[in-house]
Amino acid sequence: MKRIVFHLNCLERGGAERVVTNLSGQFAEHGYEVYIATEWQGEDEYEINPKVKRVHVGLTEKQAEKGRPAMFLARIMNLRKFLKEVKPDVVIAFARKANYRALTATIGTKIPVLISVRINPIGYYDFLSDKIQIPLLFPRAAGCVFQTPDQRDFFPEFIRKKSKIILNPISTKFIGNPIPEKREKTVVHSGRLVDFKNQPMLIRAFAKVHEKHPEYVLKIFGPDSFDGTKEKLEALIKEMHAGDYVKLMGGSDQLEKDMINGAVAAFSSDYEGMPNAMLEAMALGLPVVATDCPPGGPRMVITQEENGLLVPVGDEEALAVAVNRLIEEPEFAKKLGENASQIGEKAGAEMIFKEWESYVLEVCK
Numbered sequence: 452m453k454r455i456v457f458h459l460n461c462l463e464r465g466g467a468e469r470v471v472t473n474l475s476g477q478f479a480e481h482g483y484e485v486y487i488a489t490e491w492q493g494e495d496e497y498e499i500n501p502k503v504k505r506v507h508v509g510l511t512e513k514q515a516e517k518g519r520p521a522m523f524l525a526r527i528m529n530l531r532k533f534l535k536e537v538k539p540d541v542v543i544a545f546a547r548k549a550n551y552r553a554l555t556a557t558i559g560t561k562i563p564v565l566i567s568v569r570i571n572p573i574g575y576y577d578f579l580s581d582k583i584q585i586p587l588l589f590p591r592a593a594g595c596v597f598q599t600p601d602q603r604d605f606f607p608e609f610i611r612k613k614s615k616i617i618l619n620p621i622s623t624k625f626i627g628n629p630i631p632e633k634r635e636k637t638v639v640h641s642g643r644l645v646d647f648k649n650q651p652m653l654i655r656a657f658a659k660v661h662e663k664h665p666e667y668v669l670k671i672f673g674p675d676s677f678d679g680t681k682e683k684l685e686a687l688i689k690e691m692h693a694g695d696y697v698k699l700m701g702g703s704d705q706l707e708k709d710m711i712n713g714a715v716a717a718f719s720s721d722y723e724g725m726p727n728a729m730l731e732a733m734a735l736g737l738p739v740v741a742t743d744c745p746p747g748g749p750r751m752v753i754t755q756e757e758n759g760l761l762v763p764v765g766d767e768e769a770l771a772v773a774v775n776r777l778i779e780e781p782e783f784a785k786k787l788g789e790n791a792s793q794i795g796e797k798a799g800a801e802m803i804f805k806e807w808e809s810y811v812l813e814v815c816k
């Protein structure tokens with residue numbers, strides 16, 4: 452196997468996009484010819500390895516003027532044309548629409564497609580269209596990568612049997628950093644400002660923390676997803692008169708430096724696949740508290756009171772109590788952080804690449 456095509460919508464800063472950026476670079480560095488075929492260019496994208504070729508397979512200006520069925524067909528045909536020209540040994544698709552597109556575009560080509568589910572299937576893979584497409588298209592997949600058992604078990608047996616669970620890779624810059632002896636009076640959070648991460652709940656929970664510990668500040672690092680969440684957060688901060696102790700820091704390319712001295716890292720998602728930001732915070736040795744959100748990503752890597760704390764989804768009181776505990780019990784927090792940092796041994800970029808490579812070679816014999 453020599454040539455790999457990754458397919459997804461774009462490389463705008465999100466979980467799946469970060470994984471593709473990392474994995475594609477790893478494959479390229481190990482001698483593979485790697486392409487990333489995307490539908491469009493995002494406003495704020497990850498930078499890819501210079502050895503990886505980025506290709507646009509989305510709509511042309513003329514195609515974008517057509518009706519919805521014609522645009523749907525054009526996307527399929529554009530991808531199909533590219534794949535027939537490049538003749539990859541495998542296509543690796545990330546996320547719902549890309550999975551369906553890749554499986555459809557390769558009909559009759561004998562190009563194997565490896566699909567990957569990156570989100571909670573409930574609410575994303577249970578529409579009428581999914582109930583039609585999954586039994587029609589998923590049997591064509593050479594295999595499927597899931598992040599958690601809960602994700603996998605949502606799908607029919609025929610896809611579970613040829614699937615594998617692989618953690619998200621953690622960038623090397625988050626691994627092996629010295630854990631600070633003294634921490635700042637800061638609670639940190641990183642992640643896109645997007646609705647399912649429920650950052651409003653985090654802010655309300657931190658307001659309760661601030662009542663007990665007025666010297667502490669909440670710093671939220673993350674780019675705008677342009678879904679209205681940033682505006683909601685700004686309005687909430689203004690309404691709560693919290694501007695002095697809740698800071699929206701924007702996106703950062705040096706989170707390993709911005710976050711490492713925090714006292715606590717807090718994550719409030721209602722759902723998501725496997726939170727990259729949480730894994731990175733753990734690798735930095737931060738004491739972490741996270742919602743036990745579906746489809747079970749945090750639960751896969753956090754053992755309660757050993758390397759982190761889990762709280763119920765949407766429970767701002769429980770989140771506040773957990774953050775207060777980590778502030779008030781520094782030795783306990785230190786133990787959690789030290790244990791959490793060991794995630795770097797299991798989910799380092801090279802380790803995860805080897806799991807992906809082994810699985811790709813296995814299913815695409």
